[in-house]
Amino acid sequence: MNSQMPDRDSLNYINKQYTAFLESTVTVSNQAVKAYFQALNEFFTSPAKLYRRNMDYFQEVITPPRPEWQTPHRIVTLPREFEKQIKLLDFSQDDVPSDSVVPTLVLPPQAGHHSYIADYSHDQSQVQTLRHAGLGAMYCIEWVSATRATANTTVEDYMRMLKHIAQMLGGKVNLVGDCQGGWLAAIFAAMYPDMVNTLSIAGAPINFQAGDGPIVQQVNYIAKTYPDKGMAFYRNLVAMGGGLLNGNFMVMGFNLMRPQQLPERFLNLYQHMHDPGAVHRFKQMKNWYDFAQNIPGSFYLWLVEHLFRDNELIQGKLVVGGRKLNLADYKNPLFLMGGKRDHITPPVQVLDMRKYVGTAPEHIYEYVVPAGHIGLFMGKDILRSTWTPISKKILAYSQK
Numbered sequence: 001m002n003s004q005m006p007d008r009d010s011l012n013y014i015n016k017q018y019t020a021f022l023e024s025t026v027t028v029s030n031q032a033v034k035a036y037f038q039a040l041n042e043f044f045t046s047p048a049k050l051y052r053r054n055m056d057y058f059q060e061v062i063t064p065p066r067p068e069w070q071t072p073h074r075i076v077t078l079p080r081e082f083e084k085q086i087k088l089l090d091f092s093q094d095d096v097p098s099d100s101v102v103p104t105l106v107l108p109p110q111a112g113h114h115s116y117i118a119d120y121s122h123d124q125s126q127v128q129t130l131r132h133a134g135l136g137a138m139y140c141i142e143w144v145s146a147t148r149a150t151a152n153t154t155v156e157d158y159m160r161m162l163k164h165i166a167q168m169l170g171g172k173v174n175l176v177g178d179c180q181g182g183w184l185a186a187i188f189a190a191m192y193p194d195m196v197n198t199l200s201i202a203g204a205p206i207n208f209q210a211g212d213g214p215i216v217q218q219v220n221y222i223a224k225t226y227p228d229k230g231m232a233f234y235r236n237l238v239a240m241g242g243g244l245l246n247g248n249f250m251v252m253g254f255n256l257m258r259p260q261q262l263p264e265r266f267l268n269l270y271q272h273m274h275d276p277g278a279v280h281r282f283k284q285m286k287n288w289y290d291f292a293q294n295i296p297g298s299f300y301l302w303l304v305e306h307l308f309r310d311n312e313l314i315q316g317k318l319v320v321g322g323r324k325l326n327l328a329d330y331k332n333p334l335f336l337m338g339g340k341r342d343h344i345t346p347p348v349q350v351l352d353m354r355k356y357v358g359t360a361p362e363h364i365y366e367y368v369v370p371a372g373h374i375g376l377f378m379g380k381d382i383l384r385s386t387w388t389p390i391s392k393k394i395l396a397y398s399q400k
Helices: 006-044 047-062 128-134 156-170 182-192 214-225 228-240 249-256 261-271 278-291 296-307 346-356 379-395
Strands: 072-074 086-090 102-109 120-122 136-142 172-180 196-202 334-339 364-369
Touching: 006 047, 006 214, 006 261, 047 278, 072 278, 086 278, 102 156, 120 128, 120 278, 120 364, 128 136, 128 172, 128 334, 128 379, 156 182, 172 182, 172 379, 182 196, 182 364, 196 296, 196 379, 214 228, 249 364, 334 346, 334 379, 346 364, 364 379
Parallel strands: 102 136, 102 172, 172 196, 196 334, 334 364
Antiparallel strands: 072 086, 086 136
């Protein structure tokens, strides 16, 4: 580790971390005090109710998460070499015609959680929203948790998988990328622009160094503090995971961005243990957020170095499969969405993509919506007010 005094940006980053922890401590302490007095009151007035609350709470807490897709689908057979890394889910159904439209392929986030965030619940489903708007040929990737056998998966491997799927679906798709799935979709669109009919990017850090979000601050701080411009730190993480980025490390990192969110979830559950709606919402979030999935170590180290730290996609310096990629090669319709309350990906990191693509301005659609990060993909209001109109615009570009 470097022994030099931190510069101004590093000091600001450290100060923000201490401030966040202090504010979180105050917030969580206030909620904990309320939960304590609630339990104390029940101890004297209704001990049987307190006993049931405690037993039900601990039973819910120790029950492991069980991710589950909500919409009927079938799993499409892929080459065996691909099935260790991804699954392809077909959500097409007879109630919405699919033969006359370009197929749509959703790439969910690949950030240590399960992919079913794209189909979170019956009334919070991105794939259902897209399909009901008329995009009947609806497909979604499910990322498979990495193992020692897939630890060396590369970005070229993922590009090859996506190319195979696009060819399976007729040679051209409407590509929808959420968060990490978004920059993977952007790379694919730059690499194979003729295979992408429309490109929709939500909450994805395309210009990784734009804005002052916590991830860019963290990456820049580590780059200045650890050897090899920070890569020693990330290599240690992968080494601790036996060649993988342990999904629990990712979940821990997201928790540290807002330290109060984890204890608040469990305190809120305790306070509302006998409210069926609150318990159901807790289960839904636990089944997605707490189901940690590993990421291939080689892929993770590549993306940190070339995308997060060096921002090569925007600069036109990114090399994939021996080719230098240029976003300007993508010239088809583009839909960009950022969240006003997104504490992970500031909207500017998404919207800046418009400056670098070859798409004509009249075919670029930008949306900054009142949502946090995951609300961009599964918020009820955003699905209804924003994704439904986007889907109809995509449909207009998708008639065969």
